[in-house]
Amino acid sequence: MGEAPAFFADSLLGDFPNGVDLKSKGHKTAICIGSKIYVIGGADHESTAVIGVQIFEKSSGEWINPTVLGTKPKVSNGHSAVLLNGDRILVIKGNSKSDGCFWFLEVGTPFIREQEKTHGNEVVAWSKGVLGNVEKPIVISGPSGVGKGTLISELMKEFPSMFGFSVSHTTRAPREKEQNGFHYHFSDRSVMEREIKDGKFLEFASVHGNLYGTSVKAVEVVADAGKRCILDIDVQGARSVRASSLDAIFIFISPPSFEELEKRLRARATETEEQIQKRLRNARAELEQGKSSGLFDHILVNDDLESCYENLKNILGLTEGVKTAHKTYPELVDLPVEHLVSKIDQKILINCGAGEYQKASDNMYVLDLSLLKGGAPGRTRGLNLFVTNPSTDRVNGDNQLS
Ligand SMILES: Nc1nc2c(ncn2[C@@H]2O[C@H](COP(=O)(O)OP(=O)(O)O)[C@@H](O)[C@H]2O)c(=O)[nH]1
Numbered sequence: 459m460g461e462a463p464a465f466f467a468d469s470l471l472g473d474f475p476n477g478v479d480l481k482s483k484g485h486k487t488a489i490c491i492g493s494k495i496y497v498i499g500g501a502d503h504e505s506t507a508v509i510g511v512q513i514f515e516k517s518s519g520e521w522i523n524p525t526v527l528g529t530k531p532k533v534s535n536g537h538s539a540v541l542l543n544g545d546r547i548l549v550i551k552g553n554s555k556s557d558g559c560f561w562f563l564e565v566g567t568p569f570i571r572e573q574e575k576t577h578g579n580e581v582v583a584w585s586k587g588v589l590g591n592v593e594k595p596i597v598i599s600g601p602s603g604v605g606k607g608t609l610i611s612e613l614m615k616e617f618p619s620m621f622g623f624s625v626s627h628t629t630r631a632p633r634e635k636e637q638n639g640f641h642y643h644f645s646d647r648s649v650m651e652r653e654i655k656d657g658k659f660l661e662f663a664s665v666h667g668n669l670y671g672t673s674v675k676a677v678e679v680v681a682d683a684g685k686r687c688i689l690d691i692d693v694q695g696a697r698s699v700r701a702s703s704l705d706a707i708f709i710f711i712s713p714p715s716f717e718e719l720e721k722r723l724r725a726r727a728t729e730t731e732e733q734i735q736k737r738l739r740n741a742r743a744e745l746e747q748g749k750s751s752g753l754f755d756h757i758l759v760n761d762d763l764e765s766c767y768e769n770l771k772n773i774l775g776l777t778e779g780v781k782t783a784h785k786t787y788p789e790l791v792d793l794p795v796e797h798l799v800s801k802i803d804q805k806i807l808i809n810c811g812a813g814e815y816q817k818a819s820d821n822m823y824v825l826d827l828s829l830l831k832g833g834a835p836g837r838t839r840g841l842n843l844f845v846t847n848p849s850t851d852r853v854n855g856d857n858q859l860s
């Protein structure tokens with residue numbers, strides 16, 4: 459149980475309407491979901507630099523400090539909050555640019571329910587909202603030596619502005635030409651295990667006797683650069699990602715034959731004989747799982763490298779002439795502290811004409827959430843922000859505002 463924040467606790471005992479809940483005082487907002495009231499704002503109990511979250515349990519009258527996962531938004535001098543679908547809260551920070559003002563606090567999503575089982579405590583998770591249409595991340599799996607790394611580096615070389623590699627953590631020793639922070643984050647097992655426990659990993663697995671994992675940050679760094687993320691992970695990791703909120707495309711790379719796989723692995727000459735034997739043993743199981751599980755959207759046979767690479771590009775929609783990201787870069791706008799929000803279906807109306815010197819018709823924005831993807835522990839993608847003129851545009855569920 460936590461100490462009550464400086465909030466008007468009496469009013470929290472009353473009932474809140476569903477949908478948009480806005481009660482702000484001292485830069486805090488309160489959103490009621492069932493018997494719980496989520497109070498967002500003020501200082502976090504661990505750091506004064508980020509927005510805090512506390513939960514008021516109406517039935518017992520107790521304050522709870524939940525476990526807060528994800529990247530926390532920095533404090534601002536005002537925000538608004540809107541309840542979405544009963545399981546997440548959209549927080550709009552005032553006084554910030556539109557690429558950093560939309561945040562989602564997940565309170566009852568499947569990810570949260572899963573985390574609560576592990577933590578044995580109330581869990582909430584922040585996820586930053588990303589504007590624009592960045593395409594789905596790509597998960598590439600396949601046995602050791604099949605050519606995953608070769609295909610990925612071809613893709614990154616040909617389309618440098620489009621793709622970004624998710625740099626995994628591993629406890630295995632670096633190979634001769636591998637650089638820390640570029641090929642992998644080479645880590646101590648104890649450090650990595652602690653970070654996994656702290657919820658810093660999207661997925662992890664024990665592969666060939668070492669621990670490998672994708673940190674939430676590894677994927678966020680790529681999303682923040684406006685690039686499409688590529689993950690090179692094993693089949694167990696792919697399964698975990700499939701169960702996560704990262705809405706990805708799953709591609710399995712298969713060798714033309716087991717003999718050819720062994721030949722490539724030996725020719726690469728990066729492993730000891732013992733390691734090669736272990737990787738070949740595991741390859742049989744991976745091939746079995748990769749081909750039969752239904753986990754993968756596409757299976758590519760890497761026989762001739764050039765034609766396999768062409769097939770990979772076709773799957774990713776990279777036809778002749780496409781060299782840059784499909785991303786539509788949204789124009790940046792400034793959101794003032796004083797703004798009013800309302801919700802109509804999947805659209806959030808943000809009226810920035812609420813200030814003393816502004817007319818109600820100034821700066822009305824519509825945030826369209828109908829294409830939302832992803833979520834905690836990564837980014838929430840697919841947000842679209844439109845400027846609208848309230849005197850001419852009609853806003854309803856069917857209206858396209860662009
Ligand atoms: N689950 C998971 N697997 C990973 C991750 N990073 C790499 N792997 C997988 O670990 C396996 C071993 O990788 P590595 O030691 O680099 O050897 P390689 O497969 O021969 O290139 C490969 O199947 C990789 O796809 C990760 O972050 N998570």
Ligand SMILES: Nc1ncnc2c1ncn2[C@@H]1O[C@H](COP(=O)(O)OP(=O)(O)O)[C@@H](O)[C@H]1O
Pocket residue numbers: 600601602603604605606607608609722723725726760761762763764766
């Ligand atoms: N289609 C191919 N034909 C022949 N050799 C290949 C082919 N694709 C990759 N290779 C070679 O096989 C070895 C293993 O490839 P690599 O990309 O390191 O595999 P992985 O990342 O899946 O472990 C490398 O020496 C690479 O140059």
